[in-house]
Amino acid sequence: MSRTAALSSFIDSAPPGELADVTKAIKSILGTESVQNELSPAFQKYNEEQFTTTKLPGGSTEVLVSEYNSLGDGRYYDAETQSSFAFDHAMGKASAVQSHVLESQQEDLLKSLAKSLSTHASEHYPKSSHGVYPTADDTALAILTVANKYSPTNYWNGRWRSSYVYTPSSGTITGSIKVDVHYYEDGNVRLLTEKKVALSVGSGSGAEVMRKISTEEKKYQEDLNRAFGSLSEGAFKSLRRQLPITRQKIEWEKISGYRLGQDIGGGRR
Template sequence: MSSKTSALASFVESAPPGELTNVTSAIKTITGDNSLQSLAPAFQKYNEEQFTTVKLPGGSQSVIISSHNSLGDGRYYDVESQSSFAFDHSTQKASDVQSHVLESSQGDLVKSLLKSLSTHAQEHYPSSSLGVYPTFDDTSIAVVFVANKYSPNNFWNGRWRSQYIFAPSSGTLIGSIKVDVHYYEDGNVRLITSKPVSLSVSGGSAAEVTRQIAAAERMYQEELNRAFGSLSEGAFKGLRRQLPVTRQKIDWEKVGGYRLGQDIGGGRSR
């Protein structure tokens, strides 16, 4: 991979929630459409890691793109709609929907978890998508959850991602919770957090797995709320720039021409 392609790929892979289209448009403006072909692996990595959601042609619900429900060759499947589809990673569009029947020894538990966790998602998240899939070795179950909140008119976007691997034989539930929020009015502030989760599920029922996941996510939400409160009263206050004594905001486009003492501070320059 050339240094140019590597640099462009890093822009794609680090795109904030809901802003991949903006990043892609910027790349096309700077380098032209041809450069996008070499970025196919970066688009795929972004979509699978960020749990990009897409509506299938003729469908109303959004389904998740992840490595757990990949069939290879750009195709993915959805358990709830019992369908597979082709996905274009650069345009984030789905096509060629076909019937797909889940064949797994974990099939009954997958469907039970999907039903139980859907209730949890509807109760606690205003806009979310859920995927439950057997792992490729068919010994465990992957739970993938994403909730997006986009408000570009107010210059912010956010994403909550949860990912868990449940092993019924051992009762272990291991995963992580990730939050990514971008605020970009008159500047850029981005919060990226990650919380590892390691739990033991007794009984192994769908209801108990859901209860454990709900408790872990509620606890992390409370931790974030406390952290935000501390930042607001502490570190953020230290970052705020006080207005000069002139009570005029600094024009950053002309900052190079200011005389520091007189023009900004309001005092006499020497």
């Protein structure tokens, strides 16, 4: 494996909200700034796959960066603000905003879906960014949502991503839901899950399409809750010692009288 490929793999596996930390670690190890240009394709791949969000200069809302709203040459567009912008993948900043009017044969359906998606996101993902974009051949619509929650002071970060392609001619929705959570206090624990989605809705309205999607996402969240319940009573519980090595429960009211490493640890006096 080449150096570039090896370093790109680190970028590709960066947890939510920690790309800057990973990049800083790579630079500190290699002691060079040239790595930023070397890894430019890796930054772009990461940002587009992770639905990285950015604020437009002078704007207040976060807009998405993805392959679906790419105009090429490092520029992307936002349908809601009817604008396009340049995006620096290494720095994560937008610039050079221009007017951009989206043209699509699916315009009415796109607007209907965007409205329903906005309502859905505000109800279930308060801190999220989303968008509806025509595919390259303009025969289908991509429906994207990303919700980030970062809490580095508590040593955890998380991201929800859902992406679907709705094809009106066949009445089908295909896509996936991805959840990525990283907890790193005194260690590293990471949850990476993906659920493939395949639904049939017929030639429905934007509201009907979003009802199908909403039902699927709710079901997946309930499945995750049940899985965590099973883990806490099963695998996670078995990871911690239920009794000290002496096999005796600690009498907490007498804790000041214990001699650490002997009475608790079972060592000889």
